Amino acid sequence: xxHSQGRQLFPxxxxxxxxxxxxxCDAPNPLIDTGEHFIKQSYRNRYRIGGPNGTxxxxxxxxxxKNDKMPLNQVQISYAxxxxxxxxxxxxxxxxxxxxxxxxxxxxxxxxxxxxxxLGDLSLxxxxxxxxxxxxxxxxxxxxxxxxGAGEADTDYRRHFSSRENGRSGISPxxxxxxxxxxxxxxxxxxxxxxxxGRAARLRFL
Numbered sequence: 001x002x003h004s005q006g007r008q009l010f011p012x013x014x015x016x017x018x019x020x021x022x023x024x025c026d027a028p029n030p031l032i033d034t035g036e037h038f039i040k041q042s043y044r045n046r047y048r049i050g051g052p053n054g055t056x057x058x059x060x061x062x063x064x065x066k067n068d069k070m071p072l073n074q075v076q077i078s079y080a081x082x083x084x085x086x087x088x089x090x091x092x093x094x095x096x097x098x099x100x101x102x103x104x105x106x107x108x109x110x111x112x113x114x115x116x117x118x119l120g121d122l123s124l125x126x127x128x129x130x131x132x133x134x135x136x137x138x139x140x141x142x143x144x145x146x147x148x149g150a151g152e153a154d155t156d157y158r159r160h161f162s163s164r165e166n167g168r169s170g171i172s173p174x175x176x177x178x179x180x181x182x183x184x185x186x187x188x189x190x191x192x193x194x195x196x197x198g199r200a201a202r203l204r205f206l
Contacts, residue, residue: 007031007153011039012072013161014060014123015047015130015189018169020161024131024139025205027155032127034073034120035146036158043161044072045119047189051094054182058087060119073120073145084112091191098177098195104133108191130190135202171204 008027012034013020020043024030038044046059061083063076088109095101111129116122124143131140150156161167169187174196176184185192193201 008155009033009148009150009153009158011036011042011044011158011161012120012123012127013043013047014045014119015126015191016043017048017161017167017187018171018190018193019167019187020157021130021134021190022170022205023157023160025134025136027139029142030139031142031144031148031153032124032140033144033148033158034124035071035144035148037147038067038070038072038075038119040068044123045075047191048187049090049094050176050178050182050185050188050192051090052178052181054178055185055188056090056094058090059083060087060122062119071147072123073118075119076117077115077119077122079115084115087112095177095191095195100195100198103198104191104194130194133194133199133201134190134205135199136205174201174204 006029008030010024010030010032012032045062046057048055048057061078061081063078067075091105091108107129111125127140131137167187173184173186174193176192176196193204
């Protein structure tokens with residue numbers, strides 16, 4: 001049994017929304033639960049970007065089965081459809097003209113093209129990469145590979161950050177490429193902020 005005092009439980013999301021990153025950066029003692037049961041229609045296998053036509057949700061398809069009753073670190077990614085090329089194309093369309101696409105784009109593409117078998121492996125690599133670029137690597141160093149009971153933490157964020165609503169990120173607005181067309185869109189994937197501001201994005205969370 002893990003000691004619960006001062007512990008905050010987080011789910012494992014793929015390229016998480018900014019509200020998740022803000023909460024993770026603010027948490028004094030976060031624990032990321034990779035062993036929780038997968039939840040459909042959540043950020044566990046999808047992320048939101050801002051492109052020329054507005055907000056777009058990119059979803060990673062899964063091997064069909066009872067994923068909602070399976071630990072996330074056992075859920076398998078499906079490559080039956082060419083979703084990797086779709087995601088790479090969508091990211092290029094949305095962010096090719098941002099200041100840091102040339103810097104980050106190839107690294108993200110390589111991450112997706114590696115075609116990992118498990119969703120948990122891709123999600124953890126993506127989260128660790130994002131936090132490293134923001135300079136908060138230690139925020140995602142504590143992991144639980146088995147389901148962590150809610151009583152093992154002071155705060156449980158595993159049912160927060162709904163993908164069905166935009167919500168607020170808690171950080172100040174930043175310039176976005178298509179802001180003149182659509183207005184500022186809050187709480188997109190952290191990728192949106194990184195493509196626009198690079199490592200200076202760290203200051204948004206301090």
